[in-house]
């Protein structure tokens with residue numbers, strides 16, 4: 001990623017900027033990318049910026065990861081997050097924990113975002129998550145997120161891309177399911193046709209409905225479309241607020257609002273049966289709405 005793009009990325013209203021040493025950088029530019037990233041970290045984050053500043057290092061098996069980590073973890077300003085691509089086993093996590101223990105000298109905890117992007121990674125996914133959680137208790141990193149690396153995944157399993165993405169459906173569902181089991185965020189696949197904003201919107205909304213908490217973006221033009229797709233709509237917020245208000249009222253007064261019909265512990269609200277799972281969905285919507293303010 002060249003400095004011009006990094007500078008622009010740091011002005012965007014995004015949750016995390018990933019400074020890339022990996023697949024966005026040509027093999028003969030790796031040293032230059034490390035030096036540029038070191039310079040950006042040394043300058044410090046722009047004033048008032050709440051954006052998480054991350055570095056995507058090269059994969060452990062590439063043989064380049066140690067030098068990437070050494071460079072980005074060596075100065076006074078550390079990145080908030082390391083994005084570790086092509087993680088395939090708990091051994092990879094052990095290697096990473098050992099590196100971090102040697103390179104991070106103070107008590108700082110670095111966030112870890114794990115890219116899952118091969119058949120072997122999916123076969124070992126539960127072990128990878130267990131290992132990340134266990135190791136984080138003894139080493140100074142915090143696993144926060146799994147990312148679905150769909151492009152590498154398709155290359156790895158020899159899949160052909162289709163318009164309805166059937167070839168990645170199982171993996172896409174497995175990632176979100178496993179992430180949630182370990183209380184990790186799940187970040188959805190990248191949409192590489194960066195000029196096709198309608199296609200991006202449809203894929204983003206699909207990911208959000210599947211339970212993903214966000215999506216990778218590769219171009220500034222993708223940011224507003226993805227943010228809108230992952231935030232609750234006004235209609236959803238009105239529904240959730242109304243439901244929670246009515247429920248609180250009911251809890252206080254013990255009276256059933258007239259519009260509620262109690263049936264075996266459930267009640268009716270705006271024409272739907274509501275029970276505890278639906279209340280939790282309403283709470284999820286409000287939590288997300290508050291986070292986005």
Ligand SMILES: CC(C)(COP(=O)(O)OP(=O)(O)OC[C@H]1O[C@@H](n2cnc3c(N)ncnc32)[C@H](O)[C@@H]1OP(=O)(O)O)[C@@H](O)C(=O)NCCC(=O)NCCSC(=O)C[C@H](O)C(=O)O
Nearest residue numbers: 005006008009023024117149150151152153190218219220
């Ligand atoms: C895809 C691109 C190469 C297109 O770049 P470009 O032709 O320069 O686009 P534009 O002329 O439309 O750019 C308009 C302005 O926006 C800036 N820009 C473009 N992209 C970025 C960016 N990523 N971050 C910040 N700023 C950006 C341009 O500089 C222009 O600025 P200005 O002149 O001031 O108006 C390019 O978008 C790009 O390189 N994107 C990133 C590619 C990348 O990182 N790929 C790797 C990540 S995806 C992945 O890893 C997949 C995953 O691992 C998997 O396996 O699935």
Ligand SMILES: [Mg+2]
Nearest residue numbers: 023117149152
């Ligand atoms: Mg990849």
